[in-house]
Amino acid sequence: MICGFCGKEIADEMSKESCGLCKGGCRKIHCPECGYANPAPGKLLSRLLKSKEETKP
Amino acid sequence: MSQQQNALPKIILVGNPNVGKSVLFNVLTGAYTTVSNYPGTSVEVSRGQCEIDGQNYQVLDTPGMYSILPITEEERVARKILLEETPHRVVHVIDARNIERMLPMTMQLIEAGLPVVLVVNILDEAKRLGMELDLAKLQQRLNVPVIGAVMRRRQGLEELRHALSPAPVTQQGAAYDSVLEAAIGRITDTLNGSYRLDKRALALLLMQRDEEVAALVGKIEGENTVAVEETVRTVIFEKRSDLNLQISLERKRICRQALDGVVQQKVLNGLPWSERLSRWTMKPATGIPILLLVLYFGLYRFVGGFGAGTVVDYLEGHLFEGYINPGVIDFVSQHVQATWLWELLVGEYGLWTLGVRYAVALILPIVGTFFLVFSLLEDTGYFPRLAMLVDRLFKMIGLSGRAVIPIVLGFGCDTMATMVTRTLETRRERIISTILLALAIPCSAQLGVILGLLSGVPGALMVWLCSMVFIFLLIGFLSSKIMPGESPMFYMEIPPLRLPQLRNVLVKTLTRMQSYFLEIFPLFLLASVLLWAGKMSGALQGLVSLLLPVISAIGLPGEATSAFIFGFFRRDFGAAGLYQLQTAGLLSPVQLTVAAVTMTLFVPCIAQFLMMKKERGLKVSAGIFMFVSVFAFSAGWLLNILLLATGLLQ
Numbered sequence: 244m245i246c247g248f249c250g251k252e253i254a255d256e257m258s259k260e261s262c263g264l265c266k267g268g269c270r271k272i273h274c275p276e277c278g279y280a281n282p283a284p285g286k287l288l289s290r291l292l293k294s295k296e297e298t299k300p
Numbered sequence: 301m302s303q304q305q306n307a308l309p310k311i312i313l314v315g316n317p318n319v320g321k322s323v324l325f326n327v328l329t330g331a332y333t334t335v336s337n338y339p340g341t342s343v344e345v346s347r348g349q350c351e352i353d354g355q356n357y358q359v360l361d362t363p364g365m366y367s368i369l370p371i372t373e374e375e376r377v378a379r380k381i382l383l384e385e386t387p388h389r390v391v392h393v394i395d396a397r398n399i400e401r402m403l404p405m406t407m408q409l410i411e412a413g414l415p416v417v418l419v420v421n422i423l424d425e426a427k428r429l430g431m432e433l434d435l436a437k438l439q440q441r442l443n444v445p446v447i448g449a450v451m452r453r454r455q456g457l458e459e460l461r462h463a464l465s466p467a468p469v470t471q472q473g474a475a476y477d478s479v480l481e482a483a484i485g486r487i488t489d490t491l492n493g494s495y496r497l498d499k500r501a502l503a504l505l506l507m508q509r510d511e512e513v514a515a516l517v518g519k520i521e522g523e524n525t526v527a528v529e530e531t532v533r534t535v536i537f538e539k540r541s542d543l544n545l546q547i548s549l550e551r552k553r554i555c556r557q558a559l560d561g562v563v564q565q566k567v568l569n570g571l572p573w574s575e576r577l578s579r580w581t582m583k584p585a586t587g588i589p590i591l592l593l594v595l596y597f598g599l600y601r602f603v604g605g606f607g608a609g610t611v612v613d614y615l616e617g618h619l620f621e622g623y624i625n626p627g628v629i630d631f632v633s634q635h636v637q638a639t640w641l642w643e644l645l646v647g648e649y650g651l652w653t654l655g656v657r658y659a660v661a662l663i664l665p666i667v668g669t670f671f672l673v674f675s676l677l678e679d680t681g682y683f684p685r686l687a688m689l690v691d692r693l694f695k696m697i698g699l700s701g702r703a704v705i706p707i708v709l710g711f712g713c714d715t716m717a718t719m720v721t722r723t724l725e726t727r728r729e730r731i732i733s734t735i736l737l738a739l740a741i742p743c744s745a746q747l748g749v750i751l752g753l754l755s756g757v758p759g760a761l762m763v764w765l766c767s768m769v770f771i772f773l774l775i776g777f778l779s780s781k782i783m784p785g786e787s788p789m790f791y792m793e794i795p796p797l798r799l800p801q802l803r804n805v806l807v808k809t810l811t812r813m814q815s816y817f818l819e820i821f822p823l824f825l826l827a828s829v830l831l832w833a834g835k836m837s838g839a840l841q842g843l844v845s846l847l848l849p850v851i852s853a854i855g856l857p858g859e860a861t862s863a864f865i866f867g868f869f870r871r872d873f874g875a876a877g878l879y880q881l882q883t884a885g886l887l888s889p890v891q892l893t894v895a896a897v898t899m900t901l902f903v904p905c906i907a908q909f910l911m912m913k914k915e916r917g918l919k920v921s922a923g924i925f926m927f928v929s930v931f932a933f934s935a936g937w938l939l940n941i942l943l944l945a946t947g948l949l950q
Binding site for chain 2: 252273278279
């Protein structure tokens with residue numbers, strides 16, 4: 244994914260899950276370059292997006 | 301790392317930082333990678349594996365390097381890998397936009413006799429800037445494979461895989477001018493040992509006083525070392541005035557020759573439209589009016605007018621008040637006899653009538669519209685430009701432009717923004733930002749409610765805005781005087797301005813809404829229960845009586861006390877309470893403005909306080925909490941006096 248602030252690429256393995264810094268687990272991925280908190284879709288939204296991508300021709 | 305993996309032929313990725321090396325590494329290796337410190341150093345190196353035409357390779361992602369003559373620890377490790385790992389291929393990744401600046405390192409790698417493949421990445425951005433690159437011509441001149449790529453879109457990946465597979469042919473480096481070549485020749489003639497790097501490259505590194513290479517040569521040459529050292533010393537002495545400059549100028553000349561006719565810069569009738577807009581957003585003369593337009597249309601009209609007005613009116617005023625609440629209250633009244641339970645569910649501070657209604661019908665639409673604007677701006681790439689715009693202003697209050705990240709994030713959620721202050725370089729910056737976040741940055745929900753609240757009263761919003769900007773600057777300035785120190789330099793590469801993608805904007809908005817709702821909903825329910833318990837036990841009345849003199853001192857009616865008690869749970873909860881008072885016609889324009897300013901200056905919420913404690917420690921966070929609470933009411937008191945004395949808003 245691309246960081247919403249600095250525009251740098253965030254490596255795949257980082258963007259698969261949130262950083263885990265927040266108690267209870269947040270839905271944010273902190274950019275390793277600038278620290279910006281990018282929103283990471285929750286499970287339900289990810290599933291919806293994935294199923295939509297799969298149905299595309 | 302297994303021995304089996306280590307025995308595989310190695311593909312080593314090298315290049316400057318931020319050219320897409322890690323993206324290429326991920327694209328080549330997939331998910332199965334390991335990250336470990338390079339032996340004997342604290343620098344991390346990623347290793348993975350890939351298969352090309354049935355052959356497995358180990359892929360190494362080296363730390364960013366600018367030259368094979370190392371300066372930093374990272375560069376030293378990157379060069380050590382090149383010296384020690386015997387690569388099958390060295391993939392040099394460069395940024396097409398900066399090809400002239402980055403090509404000298406390609407020359408050095410070729411000169412060192414390494415099996416180079418050149419990947420010219422980020423071609424799409426170069427094209428957008430009007431650059432046309434003839435990479436076939438460059439390949440012909442360098443005599444190594446040259447691949448044009450946009451790795452984040454996997455463009456050029458197949459060509460690269462194809463180029464990695466065959467056995468490499470070692471290339472000769474380009475020739476320098478005759479004087480330099482003669483000096484190189486004198487040193488290479490004295491080197492008798494066998495080396496992984498080409499002797500010409502070693503000679504150049506020795507001439508530039510590379511201590512590691514000197515030690516390596518000493519180890520390999522044995523008794524001949526004295527002769528080599530003598531020759532190197534003589535060459536350095538003879539060319540002592542300008543040796544490094546001469547090498548650097550020669551490399552640049554060779555690169556210019558290699559790039560002659562390769563790079564064409566199209567004249568784009570001046571700058572492209574997006575580039576012009578980008579510059580306007582960063583210059584104070586044009587950037588500030590643009591920022592005001594964004595604030596007016598994005599926040600005031602859309603969030604304040606549409607979100608807090610139209611949508612809330614429909615949801616809260618029409619749906620909840622007209623249909624849902626009467627139905628729920630009737631149902632509970634029919635089935636619940638106990639007064640305490642009735643009160644808990646649908647009473648004044650009931651779980652449904654206060655907790656659910658505030659969260660769903662008041663806060664969520666406001667926050668939703670705010671997040672929509674926020675995500676839209678984020679997707680265009682506006683925020684880094686805002687950072688550049690406010691850098692000068694921030695420097696005045698002891699912060700660098702980098703602090704704009706937590707400050708902008710604070711408009712979304714102050715708790716998360718407080719955590720992000722850890723990315724600031726100095727402790728001083730971290731403390732000043734934490735104070736400003738706790739005091740003068742309203743979160744999205746609070747901002748939306750306040751904009752909705754003030755939008756109906758002419759002048760009130762302007763007074764609120766001026767008060768907040770003044771307090772932000774004043775407190776920032778005073779903090780920086782109390783904690784003197786340097787503001788670090790701020791530098792960042794600005795990503796291109798983009799047209800926002802609808803899908804991106806919607807996904808980000810929904811994700812933020814979901815995250816926010818899951819965070820606040822339990823808190824709203826908990827606050828309802830506590831307020832209900834306070835009402836039933838009489839403690840709430842006691843608290844109201846306790847706070848009443850303070851509320852009266854700032855010129856507010858007694859009914860506003862409960863809104864301020866809500867505000868101790870969350871500022872947005874308190875702001876929603878003010879919204880109720882305003883819609884009931886209980887606040888004059890002056891009272892409304894004073895209440896809004898005081899509430900905005902409160903510590904945002906319990907979660908933010910806990911985060912402050914985690915990040916800055918109990919002593920600092922308790923100090924900030926005390927200061928903010930006293931300051932909020934003092935500022936409200938002063939504003940009330942000022943407004944009454946001047947007759948403004950009356």
